[in-house]
Amino acid sequence: MPIRIPNGLPAVAALETEGVMVMDDEQPVWEHKRPLRFGLLNLMPNKIKTEIQIARLLGATPLQIELTLIKITHYSPKNTPTDHLVSFYHDWAEVRAQKFDGFIVTGAPVETLPFDKVSYWDELVKIFDWTQTNVHSCLNICWGAQAAMHRFHGMPKYELSKKAFGVFPHYSMEARSPYLQGFSDEVHIPVSRxxxxxxxDIPPNSGVSVLMESPETGMCLVHDPKHHSLHMFNHIEYDSYTLADEYFRDRASGREIDVPKHYFPDDSDKLAPTNRWRGHAHLLFGNWIAQIYQTTPTEVSRIGIDR
Known part of the structure; x- marks a missing residue:
């Protein structure tokens, strides 16, 4: 089944070359089932790459999905062309009256700042609160996951002495979770934070459960049923070369950075990395979407009312 994304978005060409079925805004909606409505609040600096990564995973599922790209209303990103934002993105203020089956909040390059020092924190708090009435299920990624856990549970974050950077083995803590259906005993996931x-620090009686964690990098995937959310603290959506791009970028800028662990063969940055997480990325998104499909209201207007 296809994903329906804005006509002309750069992700269209990239996904079509990979065999992902794509519909644009001008093609008719299939009538026998309504599409699932997903919103992507994209806080990453390279928005186009993130669009492709997320759309690839959403578009690989056997359901028709409409993807709406969203940005913070009162913040102007510096790394994305203005014409791209104008053409494809909606301010959150424009869509706040709408309802979504699924909603994704990405990471952001602000993780060392205190939450309340992030320039758009006040609006993001409003967005998290809005998801509780206008979204059926959320997936928050990396800093987005930390921000959500801080908003909903008051949890602190801790600065690391060295960047957690590489592809680390993770293990299931709740093997019977529907979100981990089909997962291997050991799952390799990119980490960059x-x-x-x-x-x-998870509050008792919060209902929050850790689904996956790593002995080296800690919590990875957390289920927060009271807030209809999954929190993914790492980057299972990354492309094969995303960590390499980050590594070479930081090295070129003179920033002290170690070679990402368990990523390049023999830890040699002269060799092409091997992608060991792609299958599990598709599984996680597929399982999440399947849960949404099975539980979301038939009528969009009932989202946030019928649980």
């Missing part, structure tokens, strides 16, 4: 949250 300067901060962490700790399971010891």
């Amino acid at each position: 300067w901060t962490e949250m700790r399971s010891a």
